[in-house]
Amino acid sequence: MDAAAVLDHLRRLNATAAFNRWAGFEVVAAQPGEVALRLPWRADLGQYAGTLHAGLMSALVDTACGYAAHTAVGSRVVASHCAVDYVAPGTGTAFVATARVVKAGRRQIFTRAEVHGDRDGEPVLIAIGSTILIPLG
Amino acid sequence: MDAAAVLDHLRRLNATAAFNRWAGFEVVAAQPGEVALRLPWRADLGQYAGTLHAGLMSALVDTACGYAAHTAVGSRVVASHCAVDYVAPGTGTAFVATARVVKAGRRQIFTRAEVHGDRDGEPVLIAIGSTILIPLG
Amino acid sequence: MDAAAVLDHLRRLNATAAFNRWAGFEVVAAQPGEVALRLPWRADLGQYAGTLHAGLMSALVDTACGYAAHTAVGSRVVASHCAVDYVAPGTGTAFVATARVVKAGRRQIFTRAEVHGDRDGEPVLIAIGSTILIPLG
Amino acid sequence: MDAAAVLDHLRRLNATAAFNRWAGFEVVAAQPGEVALRLPWRADLGQYAGTLHAGLMSALVDTACGYAAHTAVGSRVVASHCAVDYVAPGTGTAFVATARVVKAGRRQIFTRAEVHGDRDGEPVLIAIGSTILIPLG
Numbered sequence: 001m002d003a004a005a006v007l008d009h010l011r012r013l014n015a016t017a018a019f020n021r022w023a024g025f026e027v028v029a030a031q032p033g034e035v036a037l038r039l040p041w042r043a044d045l046g047q048y049a050g051t052l053h054a055g056l057m058s059a060l061v062d063t064a065c066g067y068a069a070h071t072a073v074g075s076r077v078v079a080s081h082c083a084v085d086y087v088a089p090g091t092g093t094a095f096v097a098t099a100r101v102v103k104a105g106r107r108q109i110f111t112r113a114e115v116h117g118d119r120d121g122e123p124v125l126i127a128i129g130s131t132i133l134i135p136l137g
Numbered sequence: 138m139d140a141a142a143v144l145d146h147l148r149r150l151n152a153t154a155a156f157n158r159w160a161g162f163e164v165v166a167a168q169p170g171e172v173a174l175r176l177p178w179r180a181d182l183g184q185y186a187g188t189l190h191a192g193l194m195s196a197l198v199d200t201a202c203g204y205a206a207h208t209a210v211g212s213r214v215v216a217s218h219c220a221v222d223y224v225a226p227g228t229g230t231a232f233v234a235t236a237r238v239v240k241a242g243r244r245q246i247f248t249r250a251e252v253h254g255d256r257d258g259e260p261v262l263i264a265i266g267s268t269i270l271i272p273l274g
Numbered sequence: 275m276d277a278a279a280v281l282d283h284l285r286r287l288n289a290t291a292a293f294n295r296w297a298g299f300e301v302v303a304a305q306p307g308e309v310a311l312r313l314p315w316r317a318d319l320g321q322y323a324g325t326l327h328a329g330l331m332s333a334l335v336d337t338a339c340g341y342a343a344h345t346a347v348g349s350r351v352v353a354s355h356c357a358v359d360y361v362a363p364g365t366g367t368a369f370v371a372t373a374r375v376v377k378a379g380r381r382q383i384f385t386r387a388e389v390h391g392d393r394d395g396e397p398v399l400i401a402i403g404s405t406i407l408i409p410l411g
Numbered sequence: 412m413d414a415a416a417v418l419d420h421l422r423r424l425n426a427t428a429a430f431n432r433w434a435g436f437e438v439v440a441a442q443p444g445e446v447a448l449r450l451p452w453r454a455d456l457g458q459y460a461g462t463l464h465a466g467l468m469s470a471l472v473d474t475a476c477g478y479a480a481h482t483a484v485g486s487r488v489v490a491s492h493c494a495v496d497y498v499a500p501g502t503g504t505a506f507v508a509t510a511r512v513v514k515a516g517r518r519q520i521f522t523r524a525e526v527h528g529d530r531d532g533e534p535v536l537i538a539i540g541s542t543i544l545i546p547l548g
């Protein structure tokens with residue numbers, strides 16, 4: 001698949017996930033093995049302090065990595081492990097997770113991601129993460 | 138604080154987090170350094186296959202660990218790192234994350250959690266995780 | 275295999291690993307899915323401050339988890355991911371890593387470990403870790 | 412400090428760690444926040460299959476990340492968390508870990524590393540990792 005077809009495929013896939021629809025995840029860029037996922041901020045996504053819930057940073061990392069792995073190998077994938085470092089508070093008008101495949105093996109796919117918050121048009125790194133996925137069939 | 142006061146305090150705190158209210162997180166047990174957090178299943182929480190979104194398993198781990206750390210040290214805490222292993226599919230009528238503090242140091246609090254899905258009344262382990270938190274002031 | 279046979283098998287296996295021999299890893303207890311690995315302290319194992327090198331805490335976690343996984347599934351296993359939290363300085367006259375299998379699936383084995391330092395006969399928790407392993411053939 | 416002074420400082424520091432001397436870690440490049448650490452292969456460093464022990468891949472990641480953090484902030488640092496993904500077998504005539512600081516905060520320093528094996532002059536990615544460190548004083 002070329003990049004346009006990959007993007008179109010992921011948008012359809014993304015629309016089938018109820019939680020992704022509620023949260024507002026948008027696939028904004030994709031090519032085999034690399035994906036960017038955007039989440040506009042709204043108050044529903046916040047924790048106590050009114051900034052992005054850490055669980056949503058993890059959800060962005062997990063989802064972007066899953067899409068990157070899926071487009072790299074073609075088959076369905078399932079997440080086995082997700083780790084996220086929260087390096088700055090989750091403030092911004094929108095958040096963008098960029099994920100890429102580091103190594104796609106036969107039994108496992110290793111991916112990495114970064115999440116930036118958009119603060120006055122400037123991307124600020126707020127989280128880094130990595131995910132291991134298992135290719136299915 | 139005794140266990141009843143800890144539980145009451147966490148329930149008030151939990152009610153101030155917009156995402157936790159939307160998701161439906163319920164603090165069902167607590168004592169200093171140990172917390173149980175419950176999430177009844179509904180379709181909005183699902184991914185493609187209609188099972189619990191991995192991001193919500195991470196959110197449960199992160200939130201339960203944060204509460205366990207907070208009740209252990211008394212002060213506010215902020216998550217620095219969260220890692221989750223997804224050991225079984227996220228199916229169940231409800232999910233319960235139990236978290237406990239492993240070590241509360243001056244600079245960092247180390248916690249661990251397990252998430253079980255309720256399948257016909259039987260708890261089935263679906264995720265294990267660990268979180269590092271920083272005590273604030 | 276019964277526990278005595280498992281222990282004997284792991285001791286032979288342990289003796290085939292050059293690094294384990296140099297470091298001085300000793301399998302001190304084992305049953306299917308659970309292993310204890312001991313490392314007597316000596317100055318060669320230290321970092322700058324003269325306490326146990328973090329790399330050796332990771333090596334203990336990795337090795338103990340590998341043995342626990344191997345004895346749970348019978349086949350050879352290979353480590354895919356290892357994460358360790360260092361919760362206290364690595365001081366003690368000996369160190370003991372205890373590892374157990376949390377979930378042995380068809381494609382992955384999830385394990386957890388703790389490392390204690392022996393300080394005047396008292397075990398003090400110095401590290402916690404988790405490892406994911408892949409069963410081979 | 413300029414890059415030459417950083418390199419000289421790290422080499423002296425590296426020589427004070429008994430385990431690093433035994434293993435043969437060599438600091439081969441450094442500037443504030445970025446370090447490359449080399450380990451020539453020899454049989455003593457192996458596990459059962461005769462390839463680099465996973466514990467030594469973790470030790471390389473941990474040490475390189477510690478040096479990167481130390482040179483970024485100037486003060487002593489202590490590792491809090493280290494996670495490594497083993498993406499390919501540890502074969503090569505030498506191994507090089509390259510680490511860099513992703514974010515140096517007041518309370519924590521987040522780093523990432525890659526380990527390549529030298530196979531016939533070609534660097535092959537064998538591990539990726541991340542470490543969290545705490546600045547002291």
